[in-house]
Each structure stands twice: as C-alpha cells, then as structure tokens.
Amino acid sequence: MSEQATEPRVYVIHENAEWFPPFAAAFADQGVPAQEWLLTDGAIDLSSEPPQGVFWSRLSASAHTRDHAASKEYGRAVLRWLESWGRTVVNGSDVLEFEVSKVAQHATLRAADVDVPRTTAVFGTAALKERAREFSAPFISKHNQGGKGLGVRRWDAHDDFDAWVDGPDFEPSPDGITLIQEYLWTREPFITRAEYVGGELVYAVRVDTSAGSFELCPAEACAVDGEDGTPAPPLFQLRDEITPEHPLVAQHRAFLERAGIRIAGIEFAETFDGRLVTYDVNTNTNYNPDVEAVAPRSGPGEIARFLGSLLRAEQPVPA
Incomplete structure (x- = not known):
C-alpha cells in the first residue's frame, strides 16, 4: 500500500488490477470509501499499527499465471499482521488457505x-500413474493450487495419462500436489x-x-x-x-x-x-x-x- 488514508475505509487486497473496476464502481454507488491494495511488491513495518478500516482479501490461487506467484506469500504475511492488530479482515488468513x-x-x-467428488491427492510424481489407475477412465487430473480451471484435464485412457506424466508437457501444480478425481457425468x-x-x-x-x-x-x-x-x-x-x-x-x-x-x-x-x-x-x-x-x-x-x-x-x- 503506497500510502495510508487518514479516514477509515475498505481496503481491497489483491494482485490483479484488471478485476477491480466493477467493485470500485459498486463502492462508489454505495458511498463506501474504498482503496485498492495491490500485493505485487512493497513493505510493511511489522511494529507499526495498520490503518483503521475493514480489509477484504481477494487474493487468487491463479496469481502465478500473472507473474505474481509471490503474492500468495505476501498475502499470508499481510493478513497475519492485520489480524494481530485486531483489524476486521474478511476472508482472512485461514480463508486464504482454502x-x-x-x-x-x-x-x-x-x-x-x-x-464431493472422490479425490486422491498425490504428492510429487512417483506414485502418480499408479494412483490414477485406482480410478476408472475417464477421470480428471488437476492442480491442488490452481485457478480459472487451469491445469484441469480429462483423461479417457490411462496410457495417455502415463505418457503425459513422463513427457515434456507435464505441468506440476505450483505446490507439487496433483489431484486425481472422478469424472462427473x-x-x-x-x-x-x-x-x-x-x-x-x-x-x-x-x-x-x-x-x-x-x-x-x-x-x-x-x-x-x-x-x-x-x-x-x-x-x-x-x-x-x-x-x-x-x-x-x-x-x-x-x-x-x-x-x-x-x-x-x-x-x-x-x-x-x-x-x-x-x-x-x-x-x-x-x-x-x-x-x-x-x-x-x-x-x-x-x-x-x-x-x-x-x-x-x-x-x-x-x-
């Protein structure tokens, strides 16, 4: 946050400015003072008191697709800091983990x-092909940490999945956890x-x-x-x-x-x-x-x- 306002307001914490205009218009229509807080870089003095107001976290699992992978870690730090001062944080640090x-x-x-769909979380790739065979085809693979549907694939044959895992096009989840999930008809x-x-x-x-x-x-x-x-x-x-x-x-x-x-x-x-x-x-x-x-x-x-x-x-x- 480049500067702190003197009057309490709603602070919108995120990393993608393109998504903000509809919310800015809604705050203006409601007469609610609001300020964007982009977590793409910056610093916080951990011994200082945050500004007064309400803080709404809308950090995204897909931040890494916009070259903002570190924003998730920035968010963890900022939200804990705000909560330690007793600020009202909507969708705070615990929710960021969801x-x-x-x-x-x-x-x-x-x-x-x-x-919920039957799902197996596979850590790393050593057991990925073996655990996928516990699911009948078609089945789904997806990133544990994703967004916008990125990384989600349907597999109609286990051999095709095996070739993908072993090939150059395999894309791991940012956290290294791949989910194998039943296909929902x-x-x-x-x-x-x-x-x-x-x-x-x-x-x-x-x-x-x-x-x-x-x-x-x-x-x-x-x-x-x-x-x-x-x-x-x-x-x-x-x-x-x-x-x-x-x-x-x-x-x-x-x-x-x-x-x-x-x-x-x-x-x-x-x-x-x-x-x-x-x-x-x-x-x-x-x-x-x-x-x-x-x-x-x-x-x-x-x-x-x-x-x-x-x-x-x-x-x-x-x-």
Whole structure:
C-alpha cells in the first residue's frame, strides 16, 4: 500500500488490477470509501499499527499465471499482521488457505456433509500413474493450487495419462500436489456457480460446458471472442430457480460458516444419477457482466453493501 488514508475505509487486497473496476464502481454507488491494495511488491513495518478500516482479501490461487506467484506469500504475511492488530479482515488468513488448496476445500466440504467428488491427492510424481489407475477412465487430473480451471484435464485412457506424466508437457501444480478425481457425468452440459456474500446466496449462474473447456472464469477480462472476431455465445446465464430454499444452498451456508468464508463462489454439478456434487470454492469471486445485467441483485453491489455495513459498525458512536 503506497500510502495510508487518514479516514477509515475498505481496503481491497489483491494482485490483479484488471478485476477491480466493477467493485470500485459498486463502492462508489454505495458511498463506501474504498482503496485498492495491490500485493505485487512493497513493505510493511511489522511494529507499526495498520490503518483503521475493514480489509477484504481477494487474493487468487491463479496469481502465478500473472507473474505474481509471490503474492500468495505476501498475502499470508499481510493478513497475519492485520489480524494481530485486531483489524476486521474478511476472508482472512485461514480463508486464504482454502483459496490455494483444493485439498483443504474438499476436506472441509466433506466435514460439512456436502457431497464431493472422490479425490486422491498425490504428492510429487512417483506414485502418480499408479494412483490414477485406482480410478476408472475417464477421470480428471488437476492442480491442488490452481485457478480459472487451469491445469484441469480429462483423461479417457490411462496410457495417455502415463505418457503425459513422463513427457515434456507435464505441468506440476505450483505446490507439487496433483489431484486425481472422478469424472462427473452431468445430466446436462452445464455446471452451476452459486455466489454468496455475507454467507447468504446472492444468485446462481448456469455455466455452459458443452465445449468441454474447464477454463470458466466469469470476469469480463476473461471473455474471448469467436474466431471471426464476433462475440462468443454467452457461457453464463442466471439460474433463478436456485433460491435460498434450495437444499444444497443450506449445506453451502453451513460450510461457509464452518470455514469462516464470508464471500465466495461455489461450483457444483448435477449428475445423471441425481447427485449434487460440489467440487470448487472460489474466495476471490468475480461476476459476469451479462448475468449482472439481468440479476435482481448485483454481486459487487452486495459486497459493497456488506463491507460498508462492517465499516460503519466500527465507527465511534457520537456522544
């Protein structure tokens, strides 16, 4: 943070400035003072007191794909420093560990009685091919520390997987942990992403997976035009039949409370045999502009309202 403001405000801690404009606009609309804090370099005096305000961490597991791999470690240091001074930190140091570890997500989802895909975490590569054969093809391999669907692959034959592991194209997870996971046969070619703010459902989004891609970033900055330069068909559509009364929403809320996560996007699949399987938690959630245009409530707007309420709660009451 280049300079400290004199008045309390919301500090948004992240490493990708391209994702900030929708949130900056929402804070301005709500009249909530906010300041961006980019963790790409800088320093903190550990003996000094942080500024007054509310701190929202939206650090990303995919930071390494933007040449900001160290931002995760910067985040661990900064969040612990803020918490040691008793500052209000939304999605703090414990939540950062969920963002950068799908193992942590899986374990806590399972403990909250949420249906999760069968998964094996393999440390290093020595046992990778052997453990993959415990899964019937097709199966999925993915990075434990990933983001945007990067590193996720479907394998229809174990021999192809073996050749990839032994070949020059093998890409390890940044933390060296590869996940082998059952392939979820969905009833229809889509998954659902449910957005939560303050532990409450804002809305759910249907995400088209018919093209077979696992890279499903909803942000406008991730949009890719068609080969002829025309806008690609929308992958994201509002799914208004998913309401707070949906049984899986209740399970998600229990998980979020257990994990201390206040803002998140949670992805789940509906399988052909009737399972509702949750497989990913995004604690630095972004919002799709096409969905935002028709949704009854705005994701960034709800975040600005929620964080603004926390900020006002910290203000001294006049005598």
